[in-house]
Amino acid sequence: MDWRENVRRVEPYVPGEQPNKKNMVKLNTNECPYPPAPGVEKLAREFDCDNLRLYPDPSSKVLVDALAQYYHVSPEQVFVGVGSDDVLAMCFLTFFNSDKPILFPDVTYSFYDVWAQLYRIPFKTCSLAEDFSLVAEDYMQPNGGIIFPNPNAPTGVMESLDTIRQILDANRNVPVIVDEAYIDFGGVSCLPLLEEYDNLLVVQTFSKSRAMAGCRIGFAIGSKEMIGYLNDVKFSFNSYTMNRPSLILGVEAIRDKEYFEKTVAKIIATRERVKKELTDLGFHFPDAKANFIFASHERVPAQEIFQALKERDIYVRYWNKPRIHNYLRITIGTDEEMDQLLAFLKEYLRGR
Amino acid sequence: MDWRENVRRVEPYVPGEQPNKKNMVKLNTNECPYPPAPGVEKLAREFDCDNLRLYPDPSSKVLVDALAQYYHVSPEQVFVGVGSDDVLAMCFLTFFNSDKPILFPDVTYSFYDVWAQLYRIPFKTCSLAEDFSLVAEDYMQPNGGIIFPNPNAPTGVMESLDTIRQILDANRNVPVIVDEAYIDFGGVSCLPLLEEYDNLLVVQTFSKSRAMAGCRIGFAIGSKEMIGYLNDVKFSFNSYTMNRPSLILGVEAIRDKEYFEKTVAKIIATRERVKKELTDLGFHFPDAKANFIFASHERVPAQEIFQALKERDIYVRYWNKPRIHNYLRITIGTDEEMDQLLAFLKEYLRGR
Secondary structure (H helix, E strand, O other): OOHHHHOOOOOOOOOOOOOOOOOOEEOOOOOOOOOOOHHHHHHHHHOOHHHHHOOOOOOOHHHHHHHHHHHOOOHHHEEEEOHHHHHHHHHHHHHOOOOOOEEEEOOOOOHHHHHHHHOOOOEEEEOOOOOOOOOHHHHHOOOOOEEEEOOOOOOOOOOOHHHHHHHHHOOOOOOEEEEOOOOOOOOOOOHHHHHOOOOEEEEEEOOOOOOOHHHOOEEEEEOHHHHHHHHHHHHHHOOOOOOHHHHHHHHHHHHOHHHHHHHHHHHHHHHHHHHHHHHHOOEEOOOOOOOEEEEEEOOOOHHHHHHHHHHOOEEOEOOOOOOOOOOEEEEOOOHHHHHHHHHHHHHHHHOO | OOHHHHOOOOOOOOOOOOOOOOOOEEOOOOOOOOOOOHHHHHHHHHOOHHHHHOOOOOOOHHHHHHHHHHHOOOHHHEEEEOHHHHHHHHHHHHHOOOOOOEEEEOOOOOHHHHHHHHOOOOEEEEOOOOOOOOOHHHHHOOOOOEEEEOOOOOOOOOOOHHHHHHHHHOOOOOOEEEEOOOOOOOOOOOHHHHHOOOOEEEEEEOOOOOOOHHHOOEEEEEOHHHHHHHHHHHHHHOOOOOOHHHHHHHHHHHHOHHHHHHHHHHHHHHHHHHHHHHHHOOEEOOOOOOOEEEEEEOOOOHHHHHHHHHHOOEEOEOOOOOOOOOOEEEEOOOHHHHHHHHHHHHHHHHOO
């Protein structure tokens, strides 16, 4: 016998590269190209460091209340965690304990199968249609729960509330989690459906539209009952997950609605312009409703473009995986960053 | 069938009260009474908020390197997490996967059985001796792993390296985790034993001696192999657990050795003085080697003292649990705070 025998062996998730070069163009991890709300900086300057000696509020009340107010729900319907990854991992642990497999798309956020393996949850993937849209009927087979992002990652494809409602109607007896990390960039949230479905949980994040990836804040909104179970598991894991800086700066990021709307509008405008330019360069892509475009070129393999971009310190994301090995996921940066990308692509593709 | 059927039901851990009253004396959660190192405040003032839009470094390199340098180990031997609770929960998930029960003391940190239940790990508790010391022989039965704090919580009792070595020698084939949350207050760390035992993991925290409970930073030091397995599980859970403020402020807290040593020396001096005064008031306690004293009164029941203190906004910790229901855990605060406590006790006990 050896201590190694009972170690939980996992295939760890590999996060996107975090290069840190001067003058690089970083379009690989869907971060926001604009800084957080100006009030965040102001609060950081005034932050009372002496208080760091004290534990944070385990209930994260200030942040939960700010979110409840913003989304017009009760504070008991809000759960916060260390980024939406922490929230989703807690959801897997809390809600997915059936012997039947949970269902999610074959092309989707790469963490779902990692969490399923980590917690030994049986799972089955459902193939997206040729155009990368969800096939609602596939989610009508027996299952132990359902999860999908909307818009989907890394495709950027948005499903309608009608499709989600179909899936919910066929699955009233299992938890259904909709991962809305990218919903603010032109999508329609299914938060209003919470009134009808007590088995629905909606997860969102501060890392994209709220420019706070560095603070690690994610949240879930659902029925009081679901949020209660989540909190029980969270309190069995770690009472104090959200640190004091996150709580204080997070509240300010959610409060400044005007700045948020302005930032998101700028990103959407840039995305729509880049869509046209990429099309002119011979790229095609599913209609992008997130802060990224999932693009494939008519002639040049994605992996070659990926390498060529990297050599010029322009970072995008590429996966050598079935169905998507000829696509690049390009985050929407500032107009200047996108111009650098487009200028390089124009020149590079001319020579190919 | 109903979605509730497969919910993971747990008895959540109840953290110490976090009252927030003006003029209260808060001696209930073992926080440091002194602020973090002065450099922490300076760095917070200079913090580049624009960077909050970017994900933190998933490997937490700056903090891992600072810890490795401080403790004279390789960076590959260091794992960091969101407080030692996060680190310990990851340890339970990673290392305790045997069918045999893990072993820990009957009187100990209340989170151990919570994590075991959360992850459905079989466990067995071993009774401490009458004086609350560990009985090494009890840890020589077949088991799936061992964990204990040193000094123990909430008793404050310190075990010698000899006792720990005995336990390690009898358990070369299972993971042995020593939780040294309170080691800096006069204990002897078992870090030097890492060279001999590749199945030993030592866990520490920034929340006590480093006055950073509000930042949520804990760490583990062990063999490269153990740390590697821990990182694999962590990366399967959440790539970015440590946020940017924690990483930056944490480095400064570990760098300032002089301030750290001064702070710890002050707390120890206060503790030694309070020990004498409590003895004079009719309290007895196991020798305290942590930043708290676990005290019982010769005449007045602990629960009554606890309530009387609370009514004066003096908060200490009390558990109505077997073996310890007549003890109070009193955190060492500033000299002024302890004087308030002692003055009240003097008066209160005279009237009883």
